[in-house]
Each structure stands twice: as structure tokens, then as C-alpha cells.
Amino acid sequence: MTQPYHSLNYTPCQIRQVDFLPPLVPCDRCGQDARRVDVATRTAIDIDLDHPAVLAVRVSVHYCSPCHHYFRAQPPFLRRDAIFTRRVVRKAIEAVSVDGLAFRTVGQRLARDFWVQPSEAIIRRWCRGYHTGITLDDAYQEWIVAEFSGILCVDELYVRFVLPKRPGWSGMGG
Numbered sequence: 275m276t277q278p279y280h281s282l283n284y285t286p287c288q289i290r291q292v293d294f295l296p297p298l299v300p301c302d303r304c305g306q307d308a309r310r311v312d313v314a315t316r317t318a319i320d321i322d323l324d325h326p327a328v329l330a331v332r333v334s335v336h337y338c339s340p341c342h343h344y345f346r347a348q349p350p351f352l353r354r355d356a357i358f359t360r361r362v363v364r365k366a367i368e369a370v371s372v373d374g375l376a377f378r379t380v381g382q383r384l385a386r387d388f389w390v391q392p393s394e395a396i397i398r399r400w401c402r403g404y405h406t407g408i409t410l411d412d413a414y415q416e417w418i419v420a421e422f423s424g425i426l427c428v429d430e431l432y433v434r435f436v437l438p439k440r441p442g443w444s445g446m447g448g
């Protein structure tokens with residue numbers, strides 16, 4: 275495998291643009307249909323066998339007029355406010371519950387096999403959530419609208435993404 279940008283801090287990655295933009299979703303307060311009025315962007319990290327995979331997710335923003343309330347559509351493959359996809363969560367939980375790995379070694383296993391390294395604290399939280407019955411619905415392929423290459427910049431304190439300019443895509447700074 276060639277890695278032209280390889281260094282400690284920069285690595286090539288695959289970027290998948292995913293659009294989750296239903297025209298109508300039930301209001302998260304009253305349950306009535308609320309129409310799409312805007313689009314917001316989210317970023318997520320997914321597992322991949324060959325290189326880091328970053329999801330650039332566009333989600334619809336909806337307005338419920340009875341509630342005077344704006345909210346974002348919630349994609350099934352990405353938990354609210356999460357940066358790792360549900361596929362990452364599933365792999366981490368399986369490493370503990372099926373393969374019997376210790377919590378502290380799961381991050382290293384995932385880094386070696388799938389290019390993601392959630393912290394031990396996050397993995398413990400996921401496993402606790404799993405035992406209290408979170409459901410995992412992790413397929414997002416049907417919503418992929420584009421795939422292209424990019425550069426992932428990683429340092430000790432944060433992860434940010436350097437995206438190539440794409441028409442119609444506003445990009446996500448660090």
C-alpha cells in the first residue's frame with residue numbers, strides 16, 4: 275500500500291458524502307409531520323479495512339409549526355452528537371462481548387484492523403449502553419451520494435478533516 279502523504283500527522287482517507295434528507299419526519303416533541311426547511315452538516319468516523327473513512331453527513335433540519343420548534347433529522351446509522359458511526363460501536367462491543375478483549379486493548383485492536391481508535395472510556399460507555407438495550411442499525415450505503423479521497427489530519431488534541439473543494443459542498447473546517 276502506497277501512502278504518499280504518510281507522516282505522523284497526515285494520512286490519506288476516503289470521504290463518503292452521505293445525504294440523509296427526508297422531506298418529512300415526525301416532530302421529536304409532538305410526533306406530527308414536520309417539513310424540511312434547511313440542511314446541516316455532521317462529520318463521523320467509520321471503520322474501514324484499508325484507510326480511515328470519514329463520513330460527511332448532510333442531515334435535514336425540520337420545523338414543527340404547532341411546537342414552534344426546529345430539530346435535525348436523526349440518521350439511524352449515527353447516534354445523536356456522536357462522531358463514531360454505529361458500525362464502530364458494534365465492532366467495539368463485539369471485541370469485548372464476543373472476542374473477550376479487555377477494555378484497554380480494544381482501541382488498539384480497532385486501530386490495527388479498522389483505522390479507528392476510540393478511547394477506553396468511550397468503549398466502556400458503549401458497552402454499558404449496549405447492556406441497557408441500545409439498538410444498532412448501522413447501514414448507511416443507501417444514502418451515499420459521493421465518494422472521494424481526502425487527507426485526514428490528526429494530532430494529540432483533536433482530529434480535523436481537510437476536504438478537497440467540491441461544488442455544492444461547503445466543507446468543514448477544523
Ligand SMILES: [Zn+2]
Pocket residue numbers: 301302303304305306338339340341343
Ligand atoms: Zn411538534
